[in-house]
Amino acid sequence: MYYLCDTPRASGTRDTAELLLDGVGKKYRRKTVLAGVSHRFQPGLTLLTGPSGAGKSTLLRLIATAERPSSGRMSWDGEPLPQARSKLRRALGYAPQAVDLPEDLTAREFALHIAALKGLELASADRQFAAITDRIGLHPDINNRISTFSGGMRRRLIFAQAMLGEPRLLALDEPTAELDRETAAKLGALIVERAASAIVVMTTHIADELAPLAAGTLRVEGGAVVAVSP
Amino acid sequence: MTAVAIARSSLRTSLARYSRSWGLWLLLLVAPVGARFWIPGENDTTVVIAVNGSAPVMSSAMLGVALGIVTSTLLLPVAFIYLRSNATRRQAWQIEEVTAASRVAMALGRYSADVAVLGAVLSAMTVAGWFIAWLVTPLDTINLGHVTLGLWLIAAPALMGVAALRMLFDSLRPTRGPFGEVMFFVLWLAAIAIPAAGAERNVSFAGNMLDFAGFVRPLSYSLPEGQKGDFAIGAAPVQHGRVELDVMSGLRSEGYVASRVAWAGIAILIAALGGLLYSAHRPRPERRRTGLIARLLAPGAPAAADPGAPGARPSRAPLIGLLVAELRLIGNGRLWRLTAALVAAGGAFLDYRTIIGPAALLLLVFGLTAHAARTEQPGLRALTRTAVLPALARRIAFVAAGLFWSLAMALPAIGRGAAAATAEPLLLASATGMAAALAAMLLGAWTRSAFAPRLVLLIAWYAYLASA
Numbered sequence: 001m002y003y004l005c006d007t008p009r010a011s012g013t014r015d016t017a018e019l020l021l022d023g024v025g026k027k028y029r030r031k032t033v034l035a036g037v038s039h040r041f042q043p044g045l046t047l048l049t050g051p052s053g054a055g056k057s058t059l060l061r062l063i064a065t066a067e068r069p070s071s072g073r074m075s076w077d078g079e080p081l082p083q084a085r086s087k088l089r090r091a092l093g094y095a096p097q098a099v100d101l102p103e104d105l106t107a108r109e110f111a112l113h114i115a116a117l118k119g120l121e122l123a124s125a126d127r128q129f130a131a132i133t134d135r136i137g138l139h140p141d142i143n144n145r146i147s148t149f150s151g152g153m154r155r156r157l158i159f160a161q162a163m164l165g166e167p168r169l170l171a172l173d174e175p176t177a178e179l180d181r182e183t184a185a186k187l188g189a190l191i192v193e194r195a196a197s198a199i200v201v202m203t204t205h206i207a208d209e210l211a212p213l214a215a216g217t218l219r220v221e222g223g224a225v226v227a228v229s230p
Numbered sequence: 231m232t233a234v235a236i237a238r239s240s241l242r243t244s245l246a247r248y249s250r251s252w253g254l255w256l257l258l259l260v261a262p263v264g265a266r267f268w269i270p271g272e273n274d275t276t277v278v279i280a281v282n283g284s285a286p287v288m289s290s291a292m293l294g295v296a297l298g299i300v301t302s303t304l305l306l307p308v309a310f311i312y313l314r315s316n317a318t319r320r321q322a323w324q325i326e327e328v329t330a331a332s333r334v335a336m337a338l339g340r341y342s343a344d345v346a347v348l349g350a351v352l353s354a355m356t357v358a359g360w361f362i363a364w365l366v367t368p369l370d371t372i373n374l375g376h377v378t379l380g381l382w383l384i385a386a387p388a389l390m391g392v393a394a395l396r397m398l399f400d401s402l403r404p405t406r407g408p409f410g411e412v413m414f415f416v417l418w419l420a421a422i423a424i425p426a427a428g429a430e431r432n433v434s435f436a437g438n439m440l441d442f443a444g445f446v447r448p449l450s451y452s453l454p455e456g457q458k459g460d461f462a463i464g465a466a467p468v469q470h471g472r473v474e475l476d477v478m479s480g481l482r483s484e485g486y487v488a489s490r491v492a493w494a495g496i497a498i499l500i501a502a503l504g505g506l507l508y509s510a511h512r513p514r515p516e517r518r519r520t521g522l523i524a525r526l527l528a529p530g531a532p533a534a535a536d537p538g539a540p541g542a543r544p545s546r547a548p549l550i551g552l553l554v555a556e557l558r559l560i561g562n563g564r565l566w567r568l569t570a571a572l573v574a575a576g577g578a579f580l581d582y583r584t585i586i587g588p589a590a591l592l593l594l595v596f597g598l599t600a601h602a603a604r605t606e607q608p609g610l611r612a613l614t615r616t617a618v619l620p621a622l623a624r625r626i627a628f629v630a631a632g633l634f635w636s637l638a639m640a641l642p643a644i645g646r647g648a649a650a651a652t653a654e655p656l657l658l659a660s661a662t663g664m665a666a667a668l669a670a671m672l673l674g675a676w677t678r679s680a681f682a683p684r685l686v687l688l689i690a691w692y693a694y695l696a697s698a
Contacts, residue, residue, distance in 0.1 A: 064328050067512065089330040096324040104247045104317060114322070116239030117331035145250075161325065 017043055017077065017091070017168040017199050019063065024072035025223075026058050034058050034223045036072070041169075044215030045195035048203040055223040056203040057097060057173055063201055064094040064171040076169075090119065093167030095158045097174050103147035107138065107157050110146060114161045125164055132160045136186050151178040159187055163194065170194055172202035188213075233335035240339025241346075244318050248347050251317035261351050262358030268300045269293060269362050278304075280466035281449055284473035288366045290373040294380025295448045295477045297359050301352070301381070302388035302443040303422050303463050307685055309389055310414055313344050313396045315681045327510045337397050337505030341498070344393040352389065356381055376478065383481055384444040387493035388421075391442060394500035401504035403512070408596065411685045419692070426461055435485030435492075444490055451480030548619055549627070556624070556631035559605075560597045569593055570639050577643030582655040584698045590639035591662050591691055598632050598667055599684040602674030625675070629667040636663020662694065 019041040026034040034055040041063075048056040061067045062074070065085050074081040076088040102110060108129065115125035133139040138156045141149070149157065159175045172191070176184035184206060192213050194200055204210060211217060219227040248254050270277040270285060277285040279296055286292050318340065326336070359377040395414060399405035405413055425441035438447055449461060452475050480486065545551045561567050570593060577586040604610070605624070614621055637644070640659035647655040666687055673683035 066324070066328050066510070086330045089328055092328060094325060094328050099322050099324045100320045101322055102243070102247060102318075102320055104250045105243060109243060109246060110322070113239050113243045114325060114329070116235055117326055117329040117336070119236075119330065122235075158325075 018075075019088075019169060019199055020073075020075045021063075022073045022075075024062060024069045024074060026055075026062060026067065027070040032223055034062070037225050038072075039218065039225065039228070041199045041201060042215075043168075043195070043197060043199055045192060045200045045202070045210070045213060047207050047210060047214045047217040048201060048220055049207045049217055050220035050226075054220045056220045058223075059218075059220060060171050060173050060201060060203060061096075063169075064092060064096075065089060066094070066096070088169065091168040093162035093164065093170045095162035095170075095172045095175050097177070099154075099158050101146045101154060101157070104145060106143050106145050107133070107149070107153075107160075108142040110157070111142075111161050111164065115164050118165050120165045128164060128166075129160060132163050132190065133157075135190060136160065137183055152180070152183065155179060156183070156187070163190065166194070166198070168198045170198055170200040170202075172200070172204075174203050174205065176204055176206055233332045236331045236335040237339035237342070240336045241342045244340050244343030245346065247317040248343060253312065253316045254347060254350075257312060257351055258354045262354045265297055265300075265355050265358040266362055269296060269366055271366070275468050276465055277468055278464065278466070279449070280462040280468065281453070281473055281475065282460045283462075283467075283469035284471055285468045286449075286477075287472050287474045289371060289376070289474075289477075290363050290367055291376035291380050291478045291481070292475060293363050293367065294359055294377040295384060295445075295481070296380075297355055297377075298381040298384030299443070299445040299449075299463060301355070301385035303445060306388060306392050306418055306421070306443075307414070307689060309348060309392045310396060310418075311682045311685055313348075313393060314400070314410075315677045315679045318343070319679070323511050332505070333401075333508040334502050334505035337401065337501055337508070338498075341393060341397045341501035341504075344396065345390055348389040348393060349386070352382060352385055355385075380448070380477065380481060383487065383490050384448070387490045387497065388443055390494050390497035391500070394497040394504070397501040398504035398507075401508040403509045408680070408684060411681060411688065415685065415688050415692070422463070433484055435488050438485050438489030439492060441489070442493060444486075444493075447483055447486050448477040448480035449475060451483050452476035549623065552619055552624060552627040553630055553634075556601075556627045557634060559601045560594075560628075560631050560635055562597065562601065566593070566597055570635065574639045574642055577640060577655070578646065582640065582643040582647070583658060586640070586643055587655070587658050587662065588691065588695045588698070590636060590659070591666060591694060593639070594632065594635055594663065594666055595670075595684065595687040595691055597635070598670035599674065599680040599687065602628065602670040602683055603678065603680030606675045606678050608678065625671050628671050629664065632667025632670070633660065633663040636660070636666070666690075 021037050021039050021041075024034070024037045025032065037059060048059060050056050058067070062069050065081070065088055068082065076084040076091075079087065081088065105113070108126070111129045112122055112126060115122055115129070129142070130139060133142050133156070136156045136159070138153060138160065141153060146154065146157065155175065155178050159172065162170060162172065162175075170191075175191070176187055179187065188206075188210055191200055191202065191210075195213075195215070207217065217227075217229045218225050219229075268278045269288065274285070278300055279286065286296070288296075356378050359381055360374050363372050363374070363377050395417065399410040399413065404410075421442040425443060425446045433447070433451070438444075441447065445461070445463070561570060570590075573586060573589045573593060576589070580586050605614075605628070611621065614624065636659045637656075640655050643655040644659070647653060669687060669690070670683045673686060674680065677683070
């Protein structure tokens with residue numbers, strides 16, 4: 001399967017960020033997990049849907065440069081990867097599905113460390129982290145050690161660190177898993193806000209609820225994009 | 231944001247994590263207490279360091295040198311285990327690897343934290359050394375500066391080197407796992423063997439650079455020609471009384487201080503190299519083999535599923551089931567079982583003590599440590615705590631299964647021994663199997679990782695092999 005189409009631009013967005021995938025595939029030795037994915041991502045929310053093991057997380061890891069494609073080309077703001085990888089990474093917020101969180105740090109210490117690695121100014125990152133966590137109900141716990149966190153709190157922490165620095169490309173892997181509907185809605189609101197000016201690509205099990213707010217949906221099955229909407 | 235800010239953040243978070251780990255406080259307590267036991271009394275017949283069968287007379291300088299040598303030789307694996315399996319083992323690499331941050335800056339920040347922690351341990355040992363000097367040397371000869379100089383000049387570069395190796399091994403994909411432990415084990419042995427074999431030939435900077443552990447020159451410098459090569463470090467009997475060594479001359483000899491500073495510099499470069507060569511984590515690809523090996527190792531197609539299968543019945547002998555499960559998981563995979571069968575078959579015609587026993591023990595070490603670590607993960611422990619059989623029963627079954635595998639691999643040798651009226655293979659297989667399983671289980675439960683038990687058992691395995 002080979003699709004080349006665009007995620008429609010969200011209204012009122014800046015005409016800057018653009019991520020292009022052209023025939024991108026991923027193989028582990030002889031096993032193909034993703035093949036021939038072509039898509040132009042522009043500011044707005046793009047949902048990745050599909051059954052478990054379809055290749056959604058692999059596609060998201062490729063977008064987040066956590067892995068290199070085995071075939072095809074990627075470019076960021078018109079500049080090909082891997083040359084533009086550093087530029088993409090400076091603009092990236094990434095929330096993987098599983099993270100080896102440092103249990104002995106507090107949520108705030110962890111977030112500020114990630115902020116330092118992202119090259120952010122720490123005082124403003126601290127303020128932004130407080131604001132984000134306040135909106136998603138994690139703020140009262142940011143000075144507690146991660147070891148005391150529940151699954152849902154960890155998920156919100158991973159999400160909050162991804163939002164730091166107002167990334168122009170946000171890759172989110174099931175950010176609302178393990179969350180109750182109310183908290184998931186709070187995350188959803190933040191995601192939609194960010195999608196007004198950034199490319200947001202996310203996998204989610206609540207695609208039906210977010211679809212009306214999304215600029216586009218890619219359905220991934222068997223390692224290929226089988227449908228694009230709208 | 232500069233590389234300095236990234237290094238500072240990595241240093242700060244690593245130090246925060248270390249300071250919250252009980253392992254650090256335990257180490258700070260154990261190191262100085264242990265130091266007292268490495269310094270022999272005047273009438274001891276066994277000492278930790280012997281030169282030509284003689285125990286060195288304890289002066290302030292010799293005391294510092296002795297503490298430094300024990301640290302730079304015998305305790306290096308402890309330092310490696312501590313750094314690699316302790317507080318900073320878990321890193322959020324899934325996020326860190328997609329930032330544009332300099333890996334060199336991150337590596338140097340974390341390395342600085344490791345060095346600071348080891349420096350704190352050395353400081354605790356220095357204070358202990360001052361106290362021991364007051365106990366074992368005449369009051370009018372105590373020189374706290376000599377104690378400090380001997381300890382730090384020898385031990386600090388060696389510990390910096392171990393911290394740098396940890397950083398490098400954690401950075402490279404092949405050495406993140408068991409191969410890293412084996413590599414450290416080999417390098418550690420080489421670091422002790424090479425200087426004893428060659429460094430004394432050349433009193434110069436180049437000669438001293440062969441001596442990573444830094445023990446040869448201080449011990450040998452004041453000895454007469456022809457008596458410079460016989461050192462024992464560990465547990466050595468005192469055969470020829472006491473010998474007075476002018477270790478300060480050795481510490482001040484040509485090129486020695488420069489070589490220690492150079493080793494410290496090399497260590498920093500190795501840590502930076504770790505950042506430079508950092509290889510990102512990758513999902514482990516499925517390995518597909520073809521041909522004869524593929525047929526031997528292939529798990530085969532699963533048995534046909536019966537959709538109408540009834541629910542599993544409670545076992546009549548759950549403990550037997552537990553033992554069988556532990557046997558399967560220790561001897562996991564066809565390759566392991568095939569190797570075990572080959573080792574056992576070799577026992578029919580090869581010597582057990584020198585060949586088959588060590589081979590079987592080595593195989594068992596890898597099987598035991600891998601399984602001990604995976605069953606002691608916090609999540610799994612929480613799950614098994616809800617099971618009918620208590621965790622203790624599983625641990626007992628683990629030790630019994632380890633003993634079983636050891637005996638199974640010794641069966642032909644035991645048969646040969648019985649024919650020759652000797653129970654040696656039976657006794658050795660029982661003792662090594664039981665001890666290895668017990669150590670793997672205890673260390674695995676303590677550290678929740680395969681790393682510490684594997685390294686400790688590899689060192690024990692080498693001692694077993696070398697003592698044959």
